[in-house]
Amino acid sequence: MFSDVQAVLFDLDGTLIDSAPDLGAAADKMRVDRGLPSLPAELYRPMAGAGARGMLQIAFGMSPQDTEFAAMREEFFVNYERCMTERTYAFEGVQALLQTLEQRGLPWGVVTNKSERFTLPLTRSMPLFAGAGAVVSGDTTPHAKPHPAPLLEAARRMGIDPQSCIYVGDDARDIEAGRAAGMRTVAAVYGYLGTQHDTTAWNADAEINSPAALLQLLPGA
Incomplete structure (x- = not known):
């Protein structure tokens, strides 16, 4: 604990x-619009945490070094803006977790690499996020994770010493950013995990298999 x-x-x-x-x-x-066959959703899922880069990699084998990447990324962004609240939902147990944190007097916030273009409309559309003490996006500061700047900005906005915060994430860069910010870290191994599925190599301070499991690590358990 x-x-x-x-x-x-x-x-x-x-x-x-x-x-x-x-x-x-x-x-x-984007594939279907180009006459290519649709891919199963399961192929996209592991790379969802990487956003446009991950999705274009799966859909087209494309990397940011490709000359058409910027144009394809913007097309992806437009598509995503049109559908980003259609199938997105909170993981089971998240709402109860956040309510319990609030009941225990523990403020909470969000630090994502998603740009404000998407983060703000998405979080504002979900009542779940009304209690967030800070929402920091990938372009809120000059740096995105794994740089610690976004996490430090969230702590600053909440008026909390970073060393008194924990950061929970489902990607190795989340744990790297948390450590760099002086925070304790928790790997959410129920998430997407990116390409590095050996979460023990992330060296997080703890791992959880469900959102609810976080409560057992916190004061008041």
């Missing part, structure tokens, strides 16, 4: 919400 925790910060996609169906659909529409 962690002691002296004063706030909990979460990654968004793959940690609090399951946005993989909408992200995959936005990329798959």
